[in-house]
Amino acid sequence: MDYCNGVQGFINFATSIPRNFTRDGIRCPCRKCQNKKYLHPDVVMMHLLHKGFMENYQCWYAHGEVFVSESERRMEETVVGSTSSASNVHEAANDNTNPYRNMVMDAMRMNQGNGSQCPIVEEEPNADAARFFDLLKDSDEPLWDGCTNHSKLSAVAQVFTIKSDHGLSEAGYDKIIEWARSILPEGNRLKENFYAAKSMMKPLGLGYQKIDMCPNFCMLYYLENAEMTECMTCGHSRYKPRTGRGKTLVAYKKLRYFPITPRLQRLFMSPRTAEHMTWHQAHHAVDGVMVHPSDGEAWKRFNSVHPHFSAESRNVRLGLCTDRFNPFGSFAAPYSCWPVILTVYNLPPGMCMRPEFMFLSIIPGPRSPGWNIDVCLRLLIDELAQLWSSGPLTYDISRKQNFLMRAALMWTINDFPAYGILSGWSTHGKLPCPYCMENNKAFTLANGGKASFFDCHRRFLSLLATSKRFLCWQS
């Protein structure tokens, strides 16, 4: 009976808005028609009573209830999170709504929608978010009066994409903008140069820190050492000798560090990722079957050792990977660059190892830091320690709450040489195995000259049954 009343209410609502009517009638939201057919209201009512509403049609967006139009919804699906790739941008640009606005809306928690099911107390986003409101205003402002398909933000973001995709210089960027402004209508709001555009984009929080370091990887000029001009270990000077009349000092080596906290916070600001960040706890593992790191013993033990941390399922678990690679191809000049990549293990299997959720902070070349890689990791470790002891206040869009987000590093992933560099147990010589440590019987071959693990595996053969089977094979 309640359902009949509800259907009647829907028909009343739908017919009360003249925009819903076409020549054939109104859209039918029943399970079968799925808003694709236009039918007479009476027929629609029959359909709804017989077949019921289509799934997830709580918000009658096709019948004039919502702020988000249908095409915008489609758009939201195309633009994934804050990392919209170039193809997405083009796809979205063809449609006449503005994906960048959705991006800011997501960031802002402005897309209203289905908040009503949450039983928990809802909160306003914290003060940090205020900067985003400026961006939102920017996004709303059309590029020139009367422009329908571009806002200030979308224009700048797209030119930025082109700049980075094609390695355009700053001067080139400025020239192109100068030209573009000359062909745009009078009074357009396109930012006049790269500097202005960059300061406009800054509140998005995609910044990085530049820190000078000793070219021999001895130390960072950081915190209490920030003012030093010579390395305190090797004595190498910090700056290159000045040439000409230039006043700026140029450091020999700079480390670029991309802070991880704002990027983790952004995962909670987007509705598409926020709800998945608790997947690791929500999923029901079948006993004895592992499909995700959260089913493993290491994860479970971590939970039991740190109950305070595991009590909040939104706390982030990270994995760290570092690997040597040559950005100029294997045949180019020897150049060894060690990108450090963090990945988020909270996410479900389908999202877990996607490039969108890997966060990068590059260690510069051209030489490998070797054992001194710890110097380069200093900033990251400091930030991780900070994230462990007291997390920053973060707004979770899926529950509309502020919470203290903490993070822990679960493990690192490396090839074998890098394993040694990160763990401190050298993987060369006669004791390369970090599990057996000093308990293996590896020896150096008299003629081959290399360490060999020959005859080191018999001691693992403990079971009688195995030995018997083994003897059988031997014969």
Next chain:
Amino acid sequence: MFGLQSGKQKFPGFGLTHNWVKRSIFFELPYWKTNLLRHNLDVMHIEKNMFENIFNTVMDVKGKTKDNIKARLDIALYCNRKNMELVYDESRVAKPRASFVLEKNAQLLVYKWLKSLRFPDGHASNISRLVNIEDCRLYGMKSHDCHVFMQTLIPLAFRDLLPKGIWDALTEISHFFRDICSSKLNVDHIERLQTNIVETLCKLEMIFPPSFFDSMEHLPIHLPFEAKAGGPVQYRWMYPFERLDITVAM
């Protein structure tokens, strides 16, 4: 202080009682010492290196095989395998063919088979393109090609060409990697893998010369433990990161 341990200064006992070089910076994280699994062995590289060693040795690839003259000298020193030791004539030294090395005809058979091989789309790169029959070599195998070869092709390629016992052992290694790489792991099954891999490695020890067993051939023995502690391998290996590196380099 970090980074002070240069190549010359080492802790006493280095290489004899321990292999420590430094105290890792990760121990500054208060929870790090309680982690069960701190660093992952990378299955991708272990599998690739192991495949290359097996394939190059069995196919007797010049310069790459582990069964060289020095290995035969080592056999005389450490093993009791009379039929594999070098034979000294008056004027020359002969290296008798080992049982695990294919004859030239058999090698050609394998390469010809590889040349005609076709895979489903996206399964692996076109391996037939990598075969050079004149040189009897595979050129430009990527890590993922090694992965596919190791898991699916090794048992097929060497079947009936190698003696039964050797083929058994190689097939077991192939199955071990296939099982450990599956996206759904069963805890009981991992325990079985742990006993099996020990057996398999012991078998390989009886087949291949000592120089075959560098650290990469030893590490599979610890992989089942890591799988049990850390869950499926696909979240702990380097394929996704290596792919990301490529996009970064672009």
